[in-house]
Amino acid sequence: xxxxxxxxxxxxxxxxxxxxxxxxxxxxxxxxxxxxxxxxxxxxxxxxxxxxxxxxxxxxxxxxxxxxxxxxxxxxxxxxxxxxxxxxxxxxxxxxxxxxxxxxxxxxxxxxxxxxxxxxxxxxxxxxxxxxxxxxxxxxxxxxxxxxxxxxxxxxxxxxxxxxxxxxxxxxxxxxxxxxxxxx
Amino acid sequence: xxxxxxxxxxxxxxxxxxxxxxxxxxxxxxxxxxxxxxxxxxxxxxxxxxxxxxxxxxxxxxxxxxxxxxxxxxxxxxxxxxxxxxxxxxxxxxxxxxxxxxxxxxxxxxxxxxxxxxxxxxxxxxxxxxxxxxxxxxxxxxxx
Numbered sequence: 449x450x451x452x453x454x455x456x457x458x459x460x461x462x463x464x465x466x467x468x469x470x471x472x473x474x475x476x477x478x479x480x481x482x483x484x485x486x487x488x489x490x491x492x493x494x495x496x497x498x499x500x501x502x503x504x505x506x507x508x509x510x511x512x513x514x515x516x517x518x519x520x521x522x523x524x525x526x527x528x529x530x531x532x533x534x535x536x537x538x539x540x541x542x543x544x545x546x547x548x549x550x551x552x553x554x555x556x557x558x559x560x561x562x563x564x565x566x567x568x569x570x571x572x573x574x575x576x577x578x579x580x581x582x583x584x585x586x587x588x589x590x591x592x593x594x595x596x597x598x599x600x601x602x603x604x605x606x607x608x609x610x611x612x613x614x615x616x617x618x619x620x621x622x623x624x625x626x627x628x629x630x631x632x
Numbered sequence: 633x634x635x636x637x638x639x640x641x642x643x644x645x646x647x648x649x650x651x652x653x654x655x656x657x658x659x660x661x662x663x664x665x666x667x668x669x670x671x672x673x674x675x676x677x678x679x680x681x682x683x684x685x686x687x688x689x690x691x692x693x694x695x696x697x698x699x700x701x702x703x704x705x706x707x708x709x710x711x712x713x714x715x716x717x718x719x720x721x722x723x724x725x726x727x728x729x730x731x732x733x734x735x736x737x738x739x740x741x742x743x744x745x746x747x748x749x750x751x752x753x754x755x756x757x758x759x760x761x762x763x764x765x766x767x768x769x770x771x772x773x774x775x776x
Contacts (some may be wrong), residue, residue, distance in 0.1 A: 552757060556756060556757045556758065557755065573684070581683075583728075584730050585734045591769065622666040
């Protein structure tokens with residue numbers, strides 16, 4: 449960076465001196481030229497002086513290929529997978545969901561089934577009053593009680609939310625009981 | 633059967649944390665950027681998980697929260713409330729303080745006998761045409 453600045457300074461100085469010499473020759477009182485043409489108009493400073501910006505933008509070449517691209521590299525860029533064929537390859541991981549029959553991708557959740565679950569959870573969470581849900585979380589387990597359920601399942605040591613509707617078929621009441629395995 | 637207590641997490645995790653570079657752009661209230669901003673974001677994410685017990689979002693960000701959430705649960709199950717280090721950790725990581733009693737009175741008894749991880753991270757379906765971002769679903773087990 450320092451060298452660049454010095455370079456510009458040297459250029460400026462050279463240019464200034466040349467201009468001065470020429471102007472002194474042309475416009476000196478001792479030497480008078482007879483010419484009909486008007487004296488040269490002072491050009492704008494932008495064209496005369498080389499600023500650092502001009503040098504950096506115009507005179508110096510920055511990003512330039514160092515060597516010729518080989519045929520192999522050219523072909524791999526144009527004809528191979530990256531940036532071309534990712535969307536053109538067929539998806540082989542599409543399977544039908546075992547519950548609803550809609551198509552889904554293996555490794556993901558079925559969108560159709562999850563829509564139902566998401567809507568139901570929104571309803572359930574909206575039944576809890578907003579202040580308790582957002583600012584004052586209950587210190588007991590929350591239990592959602594549907595109309596079909598056994599009234600004996602309601603327990604006192606739980607925060608009970610009354611859902612005034614029938615239990616959806618996919619949300620079985622048997623899930624509420626603890627299993628015997630390690631995934632309980 | 634004797635319980636063997638592990639200190640390691642019980643799910644697959646990366647060896648290095650992810651740099652969450654877009655954290656500041658996400659909210660107009662403005663998280664800080666950098667490592668401190670990342671932790672600010674993750675703190676809020678973890679408290680949200682403990683409150684709602686199911687969170688949708690970007691899969692990579694949820695993967696980061698999963699590690700911290702599981703660690704907090706594991707430490708609080710192992711040590712309980714009277715342990716100084718867990719108290720500090722829980723106090724820092726849970727931003728909204730009404731969830732701290734929920735942690736120790738609801739979640740710890742629920743997860744005491746678990747051999748497996750306490751959370752599960754699913755991938756949500758890809759919406760055409762898709763892109764580099766995939767959406768995920770992080771859930772505490774036994775949240776019905």
